[in-house]
Amino acid sequence: MPESSGTDHHGGPNPPDPRHVHPHHGPGPLAAIAVGGALGTLARYGVERAAVANAAGFPWATFVVNVVGSFVLALVVTLVVERWPGDRFIRPLVAVGFCGGFTTFSTFAVEIDQRVRHGHAGTAVVYAAVSLLAGVGAALAGITLARGRVRPGTGAPGPVDPDLLAGDEESP
Amino acid sequence: MILVGLVVAGACGALLRYEVELHVRRRLGPAFPYGTLLINVTGAFVLGLLTGLAAHDGVPSDVVTVVGTGLLGAYTTFSTFAYDTVALAEQGRVARAAVNVGASLGVGLGAAALGLLVGSTL
Numbered sequence: 001m002p003e004s005s006g007t008d009h010h011g012g013p014n015p016p017d018p019r020h021v022h023p024h025h026g027p028g029p030l031a032a033i034a035v036g037g038a039l040g041t042l043a044r045y046g047v048e049r050a051a052v053a054n055a056a057g058f059p060w061a062t063f064v065v066n067v068v069g070s071f072v073l074a075l076v077v078t079l080v081v082e083r084w085p086g087d088r089f090i091r092p093l094v095a096v097g098f099c100g101g102f103t104t105f106s107t108f109a110v111e112i113d114q115r116v117r118h119g120h121a122g123t124a125v126v127y128a129a130v131s132l133l134a135g136v137g138a139a140l141a142g143i144t145l146a147r148g149r150v151r152p153g154t155g156a157p158g159p160v161d162p163d164l165l166a167g168d169e170e171s172p
Numbered sequence: 173m174i175l176v177g178l179v180v181a182g183a184c185g186a187l188l189r190y191e192v193e194l195h196v197r198r199r200l201g202p203a204f205p206y207g208t209l210l211i212n213v214t215g216a217f218v219l220g221l222l223t224g225l226a227a228h229d230g231v232p233s234d235v236v237t238v239v240g241t242g243l244l245g246a247y248t249t250f251s252t253f254a255y256d257t258v259a260l261a262e263q264g265r266v267a268r269a270a271v272n273v274g275a276s277l278g279v280g281l282g283a284a285a286l287g288l289l290v291g292s293t294l
Contacts, residue, residue: 034186035183036186037183037184037185037187037189038179038180038186040246041179041182041186042179045178045237045241048241066250066251069250070250070254073251073254074255095251096186096189100251100252101182101185102251103250103252104245105211105249105253105280106215106219106240106244106245106284107241107245107248109212109219109281110220112284113284113288114288116285138254143262
C-alpha cells in the first residue's frame with residue numbers, strides 16, 4: 001500500500017523522495033500563489049486594456065508583459081534560491097503567482113497564429129523572435145542583477161546552482 | 173463584475189499551473205521542464221479553441237475575457253519558460269535549452285492553430 005507510505009498530500013504511488021517533498025506545501029503558500037495569480041492577471045488585463053488593440057500589428061501589450069515578467073521572475077527566483085533559501089512566501093507570491101499569472105504563453109501563441117492566418121506572417125515572425133530573444137535576455141538580466149546584489153563588488157556571476165531544476169527546487 | 177471573474181480565474185489558473193507542474197515533475201523528473209511545456213501547449217490549444225469559437229458563434233465577450241485572459245492567461249506562463257531556458261543553458265545543457273525553445277514554440281503554435289481551426293469549424 002504505497003499510497004499510505006508517505007506524508008505527501010498528493011498521494012503519489014511512490015514513496016516520497018525527500019528531494020520531491022515540496023516546500024510550498026500547506027495552505028499559506030497556496031494562498032500566496034492564488035493571490036499573486038489574481039493580481040498578476042489583473043495587472044496584465046490592465047496593460048492589455050491600456051494598449052491600442054490592433055489585430056494585425058505588433059502585440060505590444062503581451063510583449064511588454066512577458067519581457068517584464070521574465071525579468072522580475074528571474075530576479076526573484078535567483079534571490080530566493082541563492083540568498084533567502086528559507087523563504088516560504090516571496091517565491092509563491094511574486095514568482096509562481098504574480099509573474100506566472102502576469103505573463104502568458106497562450107495569448108502569445110494565438111497572437112502569432114492569428115497574424116499568420118490574416119496574412120501578416122512578417123509581423124508574426126518578428127513578434128515571435130523578438131519575444132523569445134527579449135524574454136530570455138530579460139531572464140538572464142534578472143539572474144545577473146540578483147547575483148550582483150548577492151555578491152557586491154565581485155562583478156562576476158555566482159556559481160550556477162546545479163539543483164536549480166532539481167526536485168527540491170520548485171519551478172517558478 | 174468582470175474584475176471579480178478575472179480575480180477568481182487568475183487565482184485558479186495559477187493554482188492549476190502549480191499543481192500540474194508539480195505532478196508532471198514527480199512523474200518525469202526535473203531534467204527537463206516537461207510540466208511547463210505541457211501547460212503552455214494545452215493552454216494554447218484551449219485558447220485557440222475559444223478564440224475560434226468566439227469568432228463564429230458569438231461567445232459572450234465577458235466569457236472570452238474571464239476564461240481566455242483570466243484562466244488560460246494565468247495558467248500558461250512565459251516567464252517560467254524563459255527562466256527554465258536560461259537555467260538549462262547555464263547548467264551546460266544547451267541542447268535541452270534549445271529543445272525547450274523549439275518545442276514550446278513549434279508545438280505551442282501548432283496547438284493554438286489546431287484549436288483555432290477546430291473552434292472555427294465547430
